[in-house]
Amino acid sequence: MMYVKTICPYCGVGCSFFLQVDDGKVTKVVENKNDPISEGHPCIKGLSSWETIYAEDRYKTPMIRKKGKLVETTWDEAYNYIYENMKDLKPDEVMFYGSSPSTNEDNYLLQKMAREIFKTDNVDSCARLCHxxxxxxxxxxxxxxxxxxxxxxxxxxxxxxxxxxxxxxxxxxxxxxxxxxxxxxxxxxxxxxxxxxxxxxxxxxxxxxxxxxxxxxxxxxxxxxxxxxxxxxxxxxxxxxxxxxxxxxxxxxxxxxxxxxxxxxxxxxxxxxxxxxxxxxxxxxxxxxxxxxxxxxxxxxxxxxxxMRGKANIQGVGDMGCQPEKGGKTMTTAMFLEPVKAFYIMESNPAQSMPNLNKVHDELKKKFVVIHTTYPNLTAEKFADVVLPCCTWAERSGTFTNAESRIRFVNKAIEPMYNTKPNYVILTELALKFGKKFPNKIDDILKEIAQKRPGYEILDLDKLKSEKGQFVNREPKFQKYHLLLCKGEDVKPTKKYPFLLTTARIPFQFCTGEMSSRSATLNKMAPEALCLIDPVDAKKYGIKDMQMIRIISEVGEIEIKASLTDKTAPGLLIAPYHYEKTLINKLVPLNFNSQVEEPNLKKIPVRIEAI
Ligand code: SF4
Structure with missing residues (x-):
């Protein structure tokens, strides 16, 4: 029996715990009493995280889409296919999309590929959508x-x-x-x-x-x-x-x-x-x-x-440079405003997480799409031309920087399963196809991060592996009040769309659900999407508890089960975005903040019908 200390792959709190490894198999999460964050009390998501390693439907080998279907291939063929389809793209024609379940090393190499091979600043991450x-x-x-x-x-x-x-x-x-x-x-x-x-x-x-x-x-x-x-x-x-x-x-x-x-x-x-x-x-x-x-x-x-920022490496993904730094496109721009020809996506699922999904799906259909993912998701299954199967966090090493800028080590507990690889290995191998040699060991990537990324010059492997880890080297430079007009958002219900819909998270699923829906423990607790509705509103529309309803907005419609509760206000509907079967974001029109292009996912005029 072996106990490997690592970091929870779910939220930005970044608790540490041990993976119990029994004869080469992870069998349990064991609390780390010395962890200064969890103090030995990870939540149910952390405790059940090991279950997702053994999801039977994991991608086991690279896939290429042929005649509309994903078919198995070799790593070499997959890399060649990507090379052939991307080698002539101009800098403005490609978008790289990193993510916060991926480690700092993965995200660092992704933006390095974008900037050094494709000479583009079109690099962004899922952090665009939340904070x-x-x-x-x-x-x-x-x-x-x-x-x-x-x-x-x-x-x-x-x-x-x-x-x-x-x-x-x-x-x-x-x-x-x-x-x-x-x-x-x-x-x-x-x-x-x-x-x-x-x-x-x-x-x-x-x-x-x-x-x-x-x-x-x-x-x-x-x-x-x-x-x-x-x-x-x-x-x-x-x-x-x-x-x-x-x-x-x-x-x-x-x-x-x-x-x-x-x-x-x-x-x-x-x-x-x-x-x-x-x-x-x-x-x-x-x-x-x-x-x-x-x-x-x-x-x-x-x-x-x-x-309270969301995912495990939420601070790290931006710190590594997965955001435009010299006027490049954000994901919002690349998807909706100035479309690109190809998307290179690492461990993200924009076909479920972005607003105005009908439009997103139309766009993705027309593009060359590469995705690194462990589990099947909508982006991979419906839109990817190439699926590169990355292994789970338990099968790879690297670092996460949590929401408070604490950097800690994620230790590999078992070897990559099937024909899968860590993201950083995939990126170094693909870079070679394009004639570039990237550092291919965690220590070497960390050395380069320490040289290139502000605040990370303090990186020290021994300290990173300690309970406390290290904090990114930065303190507030000043404290300036900001003058503003004190106006709120001008989105109101209308006669045609008399309700407002808010997308929300629930305790037992996580983000677009790829990982959490593959934990038997979590799935048992929250197997399907429910839309919360005020009982008086429900009565007005003849809707009973657990009855299917249709929600319609100006850009889409979905069907979902209603859950009657007086916890939501009259006129307000609350629905989670975790479920692929219930794509709530189909209802969200593109309406975003002009400074940062973060979309409004919280106030959507809709109407409802009982089914
Ligand atoms: S999900 Fe968040 S709070 Fe729960 S154990 Fe993981 S890091 Fe900690």
Whole structure:
């Protein structure tokens, strides 16, 4: 029996645990009591993660699409096919798409391939869809595109405002080990959300808010703190917020004055204020403004701001350069605005995760698509010309940089199964076809990362393998308030589309579901997509609990089971995006934030029909 220490492949909290290996087979996840993040208590996703290694339908060998069907091939043939189809592409005709389940080494080599072989800056990652607004706003306010706080900071708080996120479901260990620990020590918890999620059950104050009006909410709180001399802000900020009128705030945010006053009083009394947020406030046209306004409030309170960013290597993927750095295209531009001829995708599933999926599918059909993936997903099965089977995280080594910029080592527990390979090996072998020699050992790639990527010059293999790991070498360079107009998002229900739909995450599935749906434990708990609907609304449309309904928007329609609950407000539907059988993002029109092209996935006018 052997125990291999590694990092959880799921969320950006980045817990460490051991994989128990028995006769060459991973048989269990064992808690790591010395892990400073999980403190020996990983969540159910982490504990069941090993099950996904043995999914029977994993890709076992490379595949090429011939006459519309994926057929097995050799690695050499797959590389030759890619070479023949991509060698003449101009820099502007290709898009590289990295991802946060892939390691730093994988993402570093992907962008190296884009920039050194294809001479293109068209490099992006799945982070575009969730927290591009956060990175942009943090860069303007603090001078760094990263969270200026640590996960441990939750613990010291005396007042925590959680907004646009449901950490009990999406950041489980941060919730159980840090946020609840603060609550135990007397911290007050305020939860602000469009619906009463699990986290709200633990709140001292719960406020239901109209999504997309968070800028107004934060700015109004700041105004009250300043008016009551509980905070000071620069003159220009004071002048801007002085124009805010409380009746407008109540109206626009759809909150009551009483609950607003309670929130102001709790924040005013706080000496160690922490504001934590998630995609509920970033995935809006006004997402960047939401973060600016949140930061203004935090600066005035001399508090901490925590962005609950999603996947295991969520900070690393951007740090490695998987984002345009010299004016290249984002994935949004390459897909919708200035289409390219080829997509090279690593461990992402844009055919399910992007907005306006009918359009995305039409586009992908016309392109040359290469994908690295362990499991079949919609992008691979329907649109890829070449599928390169990468092994799971348990079969490869490398590093992850979690949401708090902590870099730690992912240790290989078993050899790659079947005819699969780690992403970095695939990339070095393919680079050779194009006549380029890339470093092909983890240590050598890390050395190059240390030389080339800002903040990573401190990399030290021994320290990376320690419990603590290493933090990226960066501190906030400044703290600048940001002047903004305090306007919310202008998306409203209409006569034709009288409901608003919000896409959401649930506790027992993860992102586009490739990995979580292959865990028997998780799948048993959440086998299918459910759309939450207010019982009064349901009655009006003759919809019963667990009945199939049709949801229609201006760009698509889907069918889904209804789940009646008074946790969602009248007029609001909540549905998860994890399920390939229920492609919620078909309903999402392309409507994005102009600064960072992060789409609005949170406020979609729709109508419903009982089936
Ligand atoms: S909190 Fe996140 S990183 Fe930790 S075990 Fe759960 S899914 Fe994994």
């Amino acid at each position: 591009a607004a956060t990175c942009y706003a943090f860069d303007k306010i603090f001078g760094i595109s990263a969270m200026p706080a640590k996960i441990e900071d939750w613990k010291a708080a005396d007042c925590i405002l959680i907004i646009g996120s449901n950490p009990e479901s999406n950041y489980p260990v941060a919730f159980t080990q840090k946020i609840l620990a603060a609550k135990k020590n007397g911290a007050k918890i305020i939860v602000v959300s469009v619906w009463k999620e699990q986290t709200a059950e633990q709140a001292d104050l719960y406020i239901e808010i109209e999504g997309g009006t968070e800028t107004v909410f934060f700015s109004a709180i700041l105004k009250h703190l300043v008016d009551n001399q509980d905070a000071k802000v620069p003159k220009d900020i004071e002048e801007t917020i002085s124009k805010i009128k409380m009746p407008d705030v109540v109206n626009q945010c759809k909150i009551t004055k009483q609950e607003f006053d309670k929130a102001v009083a709790m924040i005013a009394a706080s000496k160690r204020f922490v504001l934590g947020f998630g995609m509920g406030i970033t995935q809006h046209v006004c997402g960047v403004d939401n973060i600016f306004a949140a930061c203004n409030l935090v600066l005035a309170k001399k508090g901490k701001i925590i962005s």
